[in-house]
Structures are given as C-alpha cells and as structure tokens.
Amino acid sequence: MTLATAVRSLTRDDLHTLLYWMRLTRAFDDRVRLLYNQGRIPGAAFSQRGHEAISVGSSFALGPDDVVAPMHRDLGAYLLRGMTPRRIMAQMMGRVTGVSRGRDVNTHGMGDLSLNIIGYVSPLPDSMPLAVGAALAFQYRGEARVALTYFGDGSSSEGGCHESLNLAAVWRAPVVFICENNQYAYSTPLSRQLTVENIADRAAGYGFPGIVVDGNDVLAVYEATQAAMARARRGDGPTLIECKTMRMLGHAYHDDGSYVPRDLLDEWSRRDPLLVYERQLRDLGALTDDELAALDRRIAAQVDDAVDFAEASPWPAGEDCLEGVYAL
Amino acid sequence: MTELTYLQAISAALWEEMEADERVLLLGEDIGPFGGAFKVTKGFVERFGERRVMDMPMSEWAFVGAAIGAAMLGLRPVVEIQFADFIATPFDMIVNQAATCYYRWQAPVPLVIRAPSGGGLRAGPFHSQNPEAWFVHRPGLKVVAPASPRDAKGLLRAAIRDNNPVIYFENKYLYRKVKEDVPDGDWTVPIGQADVKRRGRDVSVIAYGSMVYEALEAAETVAAGGIDVEVLDLRTLLPLDRDAILGTAERTGKVIVVHEATLTGGVGGEVTAIIAEHAFELLDAPLVRLAAPDTPVPFSPPLEDFFRPNAVKIAEAVRKLAAY
Numbered sequence A: 001m002t003l004a005t006a007v008r009s010l011t012r013d014d015l016h017t018l019l020y021w022m023r024l025t026r027a028f029d030d031r032v033r034l035l036y037n038q039g040r041i042p043g044a045a046f047s048q049r050g051h052e053a054i055s056v057g058s059s060f061a062l063g064p065d066d067v068v069a070p071m072h073r074d075l076g077a078y079l080l081r082g083m084t085p086r087r088i089m090a091q092m093m094g095r096v097t098g099v100s101r102g103r104d105v106n107t108h109g110m111g112d113l114s115l116n117i118i119g120y121v122s123p124l125p126d127s128m129p130l131a132v133g134a135a136l137a138f139q140y141r142g143e144a145r146v147a148l149t150y151f152g153d154g155s156s157s158e159g160g161c162h163e164s165l166n167l168a169a170v171w172r173a174p175v176v177f178i179c180e181n182n183q184y185a186y187s188t189p190l191s192r193q194l195t196v197e198n199i200a201d202r203a204a205g206y207g208f209p210g211i212v213v214d215g216n217d218v219l220a221v222y223e224a225t226q227a228a229m230a231r232a233r234r235g236d237g238p239t240l241i242e243c244k245t246m247r248m249l250g251h252a253y254h255d256d257g258s259y260v261p262r263d264l265l266d267e268w269s270r271r272d273p274l275l276v277y278e279r280q281l282r283d284l285g286a287l288t289d290d291e292l293a294a295l296d297r298r299i300a301a302q303v304d305d306a307v308d309f310a311e312a313s314p315w316p317a318g319e320d321c322l323e324g325v326y327a328l
Numbered sequence B: 001m002t003e004l005t006y007l008q009a010i011s012a013a014l015w016e017e018m019e020a021d022e023r024v025l026l027l028g029e030d031i032g033p034f035g036g037a038f039k040v041t042k043g044f045v046e047r048f049g050e051r052r053v054m055d056m057p058m059s060e061w062a063f064v065g066a067a068i069g070a071a072m073l074g075l076r077p078v079v080e081i082q083f084a085d086f087i088a089t090p091f092d093m094i095v096n097q098a099a100t101c102y103y104r105w106q107a108p109v110p111l112v113i114r115a116p117s118g119g120g121l122r123a124g125p126f127h128s129q130n131p132e133a134w135f136v137h138r139p140g141l142k143v144v145a146p147a148s149p150r151d152a153k154g155l156l157r158a159a160i161r162d163n164n165p166v167i168y169f170e171n172k173y174l175y176r177k178v179k180e181d182v183p184d185g186d187w188t189v190p191i192g193q194a195d196v197k198r199r200g201r202d203v204s205v206i207a208y209g210s211m212v213y214e215a216l217e218a219a220e221t222v223a224a225g226g227i228d229v230e231v232l233d234l235r236t237l238l239p240l241d242r243d244a245i246l247g248t249a250e251r252t253g254k255v256i257v258v259h260e261a262t263l264t265g266g267v268g269g270e271v272t273a274i275i276a277e278h279a280f281e282l283l284d285a286p287l288v289r290l291a292a293p294d295t296p297v298p299f300s301p302p303l304e305d306f307f308r309p310n311a312v313k314i315a316e317a318v319r320k321l322a323a324y
C-alpha cells in the first residue's frame, strides 16, 4: 500500500488526532447501536460503520471558519467540529441537553452555527443547496471561507443534487461536495440507481473537477479534501470528491441489511477504515500497542460519560413543544 | 371474510388490482425485493416481476412525473412515496401537472400516490407529518385517508380504478395495530363518502385516519359518564362528504373535528366552515377543532405526546362540549 502524500504534511500528533476521531466515531456508533437495541434510544439511528474515514478525513481539512453541512453518516464530522459526545448522546435520547433539545431525531437537526455546522433535514439531498448558499454568503462578503457538504450515491439521483452542483459551478462557489458512495441507497444497489461507473465523472458535465478516492483511506480522503478546499479558497470554484466505500451494516439499526451479499461485506471488511489506518500508522512506526490501548481506554471512558450524562439529563416538558417556532 | 391488518388490507388491494388489471404497475423506492420500507409490497416482485414492480432511484420528482405521463398513455401507476414527508419533493408534479391536466386539456391522469403518513412513532419532524391539507387545497386531486382495514382496501381499489389522481394517505401508526374482517370479492368503498363508525346522540366527533380510533376510545370512556358520542369517519378529504358532515351536526348539534395534522389551515377548518355555513341554526354549541399545535412534529416522547391528539384529549373536549 502506498501512503498518501498527505502524510508528509501531517505531524505525528495530527496522525494520532485522526486516529482518535475515527475510533471515537466507531465507539460512539457501536454504543448507539447497543442502546437502540436495548430500547434506550427511541426512534431510529443510522449506521456509521464504513464511513469513518470519509467524515473524519474530509472534515479534518476544514479551517476553523469553514462551514460544514454533514449528513446522516457523518457522525465523525460533528465530533471533529466540536460537538461533544455528551450533547450528541443526549440528542439521540431526546433529552433537553441534546443539540435540538428533543425536537429532532438522531443526527437530524444537529446544527450549531457557533461550531459552523449546518443541521440537516431528512429529505435528500437538501443540504447541498444550503452549502452553496453558505458559499454565496462568503463570496458576498469577500471572506476566504469554504463550505463542505456530503451526499450519498442514492441522493445523487435527485434533481436537487444536479441543480446544486450546477449552481455552485455557475457561481464558482467556494464549496466542496463529498459524495459518500457506499453502494446502496437503503436496499437499492448502485446497479438500480445509475449507469455510470463514477458519480465523480458527472462533475465534468458541470465544468469542475470530479475526483475518485478510496473512502476507506482516511489520509487519501484528507489529502483530496485539502486540495479541493485550497482550490475553493483560491476562488477557483467547486470540486466533487467521490469516496468509494461500503455501508457495513443496515441502513439504520432497525434494518438488518440482509439484502447485501455476504461476500461483498467480507471483501470490504478486510478494508475496514480503522484497520487500514492502524496498519498505515504501524508501517510508519507511528503507533505502539500501548498508545492504541490508552487511546481506546480514553475513548471508552468518554462514551461512558456521554451515556451517563444523557441518561441523567431531564426529558423536555411536554409544553416546551410550543416554544420557539419563530425567531425573535 | 378474511381477517386483515390495515397493512395487509393495503397489500391485498394492490395485489388483487394487479391480478385483475395488467395496466396497474407499482413504482417506488425499495419496493421490489426489499418489499418496501414498511413491507407493503413484500412478495410482489416475485409474483409480478420487475416489469410491474419497479424499484426507483431516488428521483421522486422524475418518477412521479413519469407516472403521470404513463397514466396519460394508458397505464394505471401506483406510486409509493417512502414517507409522506418526502412528497414535498414531487409536490410540483402532483399539484401542477397531475391536478390540472384534465381541466386544461381533458387528459385523464389515473394515478395513485400512496403516502405513509402520521406520527406517534417517535420518528421526528420528517417521518411523522400529515400533509393532507396541502393537497386538499388543490382542485383536480382526490385525497383519501382510510382508518379501518376494510376502508383501506375498498378505497385503494376505488382509487386505482378512478380516472383522476388520488393521493392515498395511509397511516403508519395503524399498519399493524388494527385488524378486522374484510369481505372477499370485488367491491369498493366509493371515494367521497364518509362513514358513521359509531352512532350517538350527544356530541359528534368527526375524524379520519388514526384519530378515528382515538375518537372511538374516547367515546367509550365518556359513555360511562352518560355522554353518547357519534363518530364520523371522513375517509375521503377531497371531495368532502357534505351530507354526512351536515347529517351528524344535525343529529347532535355539538361537533368536534379532530385531526393529527396541525391546526391552522387544516382540514378541520374546512369541515367546521361547512357546518357553520349550512347548519348554523342546528348547532347547540360552538364548533370545536382539536388538532396538533402549530409546530413541527417533535421527536422526544414527552413533546410528541403533547403534540399529538389522543383519546384522553378528545374525551376531555367531549365532556366540556357536552356540558355546554
């Protein structure tokens, strides 16, 4: 395996920071699945497994003033952006201390402009034009900021996707689009959704670059995003980065995903983004067993703390429902 | 007679119409081998093949539009919108194309759009909505919202055979919760006819969808206190059954309209307006609307319980009105 050139620009600390976010994302998601199955998380929750390198690698390239509009498999982006495990777990459990104070479900509605995060709605891909609009605001005020957003292979078939890509192109908007191609839209495989090999190839039709990267290689994702961010910041317009990966569990935790062929999952499990990255770090001599064990202990404690915090948090009062429909 | 759940009744209507009429085909996301998000079309692709049970890419605007075009050209498509909340994406196709083609140039659009709607399932603001009023405000469409398995089957049949676009709101909360004997054979529930689900003298509760059951439960509760409630199930929301609405108002003189959808601009306003216009002298008390408050549908259980009307809230309103 050849290491992405990104490695050269990253310190050992950076490499460990990436490892931390990826493993925190995995551990948090595993806990969410468990809590959902135990009935301690109402509603639904989307699986993240297989997407950790994409959400973490791409959002690691964001500058502090850049804006991100993550989707339902981008837990890593929320965490990395500074949304605490406590707030996110409380959100999952519908408590007042959650990001939306019990109003929205799971990762939906987890917006916080103080963290430069735009929350999402269920209809897909409705965050795409919002990211283009954020980029418009930056252009309008002459700010060197960039907006980053995500969409799935399934969502790429929506008219809104095409309109957003075209609008961004026409405006040369400082926006980076990350396509998370996990080969399924709920139960529907790629073969029933589109006929092209790469969704990134469509970028040519709008007049900007489209790049395909290995979505299970966090350094490759980071490197591609970094370059796209720089391009956007220079005023050269949008980039579409297609990250190839595999959704390793069901669509959400009510779905066993049994329609996905077993051998496809087996093949991709050998390329698990956490395993790939661990191997890369070990090959670089940048990770010891002790370091990894210590990191995982720290993460487990953090996740435990988030669950304790969320379960100790009050439920909203029923009549809170009425408050705050309109901005003051 | 066959005992069917609400969900099975919907499946049965689809199945039998497909058996009977080659022109009927299904379009929707994940409806093929997966059988649909709620499993309404489980086993359909095995029986009818991919030619008639078509898995769609995520392109609602385009596949609803395509269904309209195919309907004009002699097919009778039934589209599943995965959740009614996502009907906003093909909204333009429904309200501008489907609803107006016949009026403008006499092209019938025999199309059914199935939209699983409703809350009470802790599914949050975008998997719980009741957007029926958006469509009730659109002449050229028909809008139905069955509550019972029998009506679910009969109305879906009628919708498929209708030469107009019909939006069929099926209530997710009821899918597996209600069950009843449904007649076999070829029959329909005509679009545009309400149904008295319980006879009573004192107060009328007019409802549809899941609220019919909440109203029936409330009726039982207050019966113990000597209040005799009539429950009218609207079943069709466009066109409304004016005679049935005025009939129940006349019988009791006291009317509550209940819906799960939010209050302002809701179907309840239209129903009460019909009564106020045409039966004002027959009323013994002010008209009452009981609906969700004007907010998005919240997720957290205490918030959603506050939001959603239920039997307890209906019983309270009935007692108050009975005492007026």
Ligand SMILES: Cc1ncc(C[n+]2csc(CCOP(=O)(O)OP(=O)(O)O)c2C)c(N)n1
Binding pocket: A073, A122, A123, A124, A125, A151, A152, A153, A154, A155, A156, A180, A182, A184, A185, A186, A247, A251, B029, B058, B060, B082, B086, B089
């Ligand atoms: C407009 C719209 N239609 C349907 C849905 C229901 N739905 C939720 S997620 C999903 C599949 C999304 O697939 P993809 O974009 O590939 O993202 P993934 O979930 O695979 O990450 C569908 C069909 C939706 N959210 N929005």
Ligand SMILES: [Mg+2]
Binding pocket: A152, A153, A154, A180, A181, A182, A183, A184, A185, A186
């Ligand atoms: Mg996908």
